[in-house]
Amino acid sequence: MTTDELERLLAQQPVALLHRLARGRVHRQFRAGKRRLIELLLQHSSHNRAGLESDLQALLEARQSQSASSAQRSQYPLPITRKKATPQTPVPALSEPAISLTGWLEGIGVPEPQPFVPDPWQTDALSALSEIDVVISVPTGSGKTYVAIEAARRAMEDNRTVIYTSPLKALSNTKYTEFSRLFGPDKVGILTGDRQEHSQAPLLIMTTEILRNLLYDAASGEIDVRLDTLGLVILDESQYIADRERGVVWEETIIFCPSQAKLLLLSASIGNPQDIADWLTSIRPTACRLVRHSKRTVPLRAGYLHPNGRLTPLFRTLGIPYGHPTHLHPEAKRLFLEYEEETLPSGRSRR
Template sequence: MNETRSLSDQDLQTMLEALPLRRLHSLAKGRIPRHFRMGKRRLIVSLLGLQGEVRQYLAAEVTRHMAEQRTAIDAQQISRKRSLPAPATARHKIKSPSTATTARSGTPPTTIEAVLEGIGVPPPTEFRPDPWQLEAVSCLSTSDVIVSAPTGSGKTYVAVEAAKRAIQQDQTVIYTSPLKALSNTKYMEFSQIFGADRVGILTGDRRDNAQAPMLIMTTEILRNLLYDAASGEIDVRLNTLGLVILDESQYLADPERGVVWEETIIFCPAQARLLLLSASIGNPDEIAAWLRSIRPVPCHLIHHRERSVPLRACYLHPNGNLTPLFRTRDLVQGRGYAFHPETLKLFAEFEARTFGRSKR
């Protein structure tokens, strides 16, 4: 305790600056009013202004946290040293082409023609939503919905159709994104779909048509609106709120900003439905279970894994040769991959020329 009493303001400030924002909010809870409205710099200034026993507690907690971090780092370094492999006899070693060619011999490697097949503008066809898209829109009438689907698979269709239904019922729709640039892009996109008079935008830099039935904003703006409502400030838009769309909801896992998404979900009015969209949530089942535990309505999870737009990879060698990067034409998540034998041959040639090693 003597060590914590002797901490100067400068020492304590340095230690606070090293803490993540979520930890600072935890220290401020119950001690600083409306602390979640503050940025990191303002929050540190407010914490440094605490006096008496509260300050002693703050110094003790910060000192304990820093000691735990140092202990964890030391343990990681010891574990890493123990797990280091024996020194290799040759650097930049690449598997020989002969070994790669025989690997998975049951399936011949793809060709560059196959990889490039289908590139271009596809012929126009009638749009038909996939069953999982229709399921997501239908479930929003009775429950929250989490959509985890690959990029380009049609998550925006779900958002648009759900917004149309909510607006037809005279409900307010709020669409949030983590970035101002993305909010501006969605504002233009949705203005073309719903009409400029029915879409508004609220960001730190922009405020247009703020009473529109559909509002585009950053997640921080929505969180602040919900804070104001919780403190008694009446906002008609929240009284009629029927749908909240949280795009890029994988930000829940962000160490700095994830708390914003958590609090937005926690403070979201019970009458509004939540639609979480993401292409990269690693644990959608756990997120759905958490929503069920804190929200008064069920949560329906849609985990769509098939890519509408296939991923393919090529390797362009400095000598101008273009070859498939992998043995298979398309990349499929979870199935692993092996390098194409022609690419491995080019790798070996480049390695020999760059590092002066003779080819085997």
């Protein structure tokens, strides 16, 4: 499609569809008139024309199926027609009745204290770490810290230095307190840009920038004894590698990390942990083991709380229906539609 064709096609569409298309593409799109909106859309998607076109096609198809069912409906603003369109898609779970609120709220409470047993993935990661580098990508709160602590303990028993880095000073401070409590204050040190405490301790906590600087200095010949005995480098929150400003620091740290030290990358769930592991395998002397899973230790349920105080489950199922964002609870859907009707700016939502 050429620009002119696209422009003509856009001009033929109702402005509601253009607003829908502009969501996430054009800032404050609801303030622009139709012509300006078309201009902005073309301008903002100049680098991703294909994406705009495919979204437009999808919207047009949705509209067509709408107008087929009811010619009048397509006159409504799109945010609402879209919500109404959801039940049209075949929903396999529709045959089962939706979960009730009491069922959804069941099981709240504090579990009995149980002796701690490490999960299989945790032992797996730890055993791999004695030989090779490990990348861990698991959901928040499923016990990455246990692996870090246990790995640090083992390395320290081996008379090896351990460096633990985090992206934020606040996190470094929390970990400093936590590790000092666990290993004893003289075993743990912290290095920030301007201050050092117990800088000769076997477990050193610092921000990633500080470690990068240490590695720079080591590479240019200013030898730091701490790097000679370095056995393990733990990079917490390593999804920061995708941070626009600071991501490069993580890459440098990993590239310059001494080869005798093992790397342990802890990361929240990301889409392509395999890439990270493959990359490490390609540049490090040993292969890299990827440990990933998406199962949460504490299961999650989603709810919807209406401004009038009514609480309902958000999805039809008890847990989160992964991969099925449209399996909404009928009650939540009804309440949200009601909400949108009432709060959307006048003239857009009134029938």
